[in-house]
Amino acid sequence: xxxTLRRPEPSALADAERGRVDDIVDTDRYPISDxxxxxxxxxxxxxxxxxxxxxxxxxxxLLRPSAVRALQREMRATGRHVSCExxxxxxxxxxxxxxxxxxxxxxxxxxxxxxxxxxxxxxFSVAQRLYVSPDFKRFIAACLGLGRVFEYAxxxxxxxxxxIPPGGEYGWHYDTNRFVITLAVDEARSGGAxxxxxxxxxxxxxxxxxxxxxMTGDRSTVRSVTAQPGDLQLFLGxxxxxxxxxxxxxxxxLMLVLSYAEQPGIIGPLERTRQVYGRVxxxxxxxxxxxxxxxxxxx
Ligand SMILES: O=C(O)CCC(=O)C(=O)O
Numbered sequence: 001x002x003x004t005l006r007r008p009e010p011s012a013l014a015d016a017e018r019g020r021v022d023d024i025v026d027t028d029r030y031p032i033s034d035x036x037x038x039x040x041x042x043x044x045x046x047x048x049x050x051x052x053x054x055x056x057x058x059x060x061x062l063l064r065p066s067a068v069r070a071l072q073r074e075m076r077a078t079g080r081h082v083s084c085e086x087x088x089x090x091x092x093x094x095x096x097x098x099x100x101x102x103x104x105x106x107x108x109x110x111x112x113x114x115x116x117x118x119x120x121x122x123x124f125s126v127a128q129r130l131y132v133s134p135d136f137k138r139f140i141a142a143c144l145g146l147g148r149v150f151e152y153a154x155x156x157x158x159x160x161x162x163x164i165p166p167g168g169e170y171g172w173h174y175d176t177n178r179f180v181i182t183l184a185v186d187e188a189r190s191g192g193a194x195x196x197x198x199x200x201x202x203x204x205x206x207x208x209x210x211x212x213x214x215m216t217g218d219r220s221t222v223r224s225v226t227a228q229p230g231d232l233q234l235f236l237g238x239x240x241x242x243x244x245x246x247x248x249x250x251x252x253x254l255m256l257v258l259s260y261a262e263q264p265g266i267i268g269p270l271e272r273t274r275q276v277y278g279r280v281x282x283x284x285x286x287x288x289x290x291x292x293x294x295x296x297x298x299x
Contacts, residue, residue, distance in 0.1 A: 024130060044139075058231055062183070070126050078120050079161065079252060083114055084112055089171055090108050091174055091241060103208070104211045112165065113164045117277055127256055151261075152261060154267045156273060160256075161254055162244075168252075173242065179236050181233070181257070181260075184254075187228060187253060194226070195244075196222070197214050197222050
């Protein structure tokens with residue numbers, strides 16, 4: 001089925017959730033619009049089992065080739081305007097300076113990356129249509145054993161593309177979210193692999209010695225995954241330490257990151273948003289103000 005990237009009718013623009021995504025998702029292979037069918041049920045059962053076993057599932061070729069090309073055009077054009085900063089951070093991206101000097105939580109890695117944020121992605125683009133699609137959200141919820149998932153209410157986060165320039169990398173970290181979905185836009189010519197140590201920590205157990213081992217170069221628990229444009233990854237990143245290795249070659253690595261929440265209305269914290277994206281919006285300022293009680297203390 002061919003991709004229609006025509007500018008939609010004004011009514012569709014006003015309601016980006018309208019319409020199916022069969023023209024951009026390979027629904028012959030991944031029947032996300034028909035989860036009650038035999039093929040749909042088997043897709044969910046298989047994805048759930050693999051996620052449970054490995055903490056990561058890859059669905060190769062989820063996007064149709066014409067949609068991949070459109071996504072690449074959109075993201076490459078916008079990615080050129082993104083500035084990539086280099087920082088050094090711990091796996092927790094917090095302030096660990098008060099910890100003992102040999103505490104593994106103080107170990108850092110280098111990050112060189114920029115972000116195409118949601119406000120830079122038009123409503124009728126492939127990325128946005130996939131993110132808001134009710135069929136896609138139902139599919140993701142079913143894979144995670146959830147009744148529903150919700151888009152972020154954050155104007156910047158929720159739907160972003162991570163841009164890692166040549167020579168850049170994305171350091172070791174845990175996610176604050178239980179799960180994240182990534183969709184490869186442009187792979188690195190070499191390097192740029194996604195590496196993760198499955199379930200390195202677990203609820204109530206930070207496994208700091210495991211953290212030290214991985215961050216000081218022990219590869220015994222680390223798995224590596226590369227993705228081709230159009231491949232989707234569903235990853236449980238809260239317990240699995242992960243990173244992207246240095247991007248070699250001359251072109252940036254572009255990865256679309258689709259985040260959903262288990263509750264509606266999620267807006268990122270002010271300072272963290274400033275730290276990650278280099279800016280905040282009125283929405284973040286208002287949200288931070290409303291989170292303060294009348295006595296000026298956090299509720
Ligand atoms: O770019 C990737 O493959 C993963 C990005 C990542 O680690 C994250 O979004 O937490």
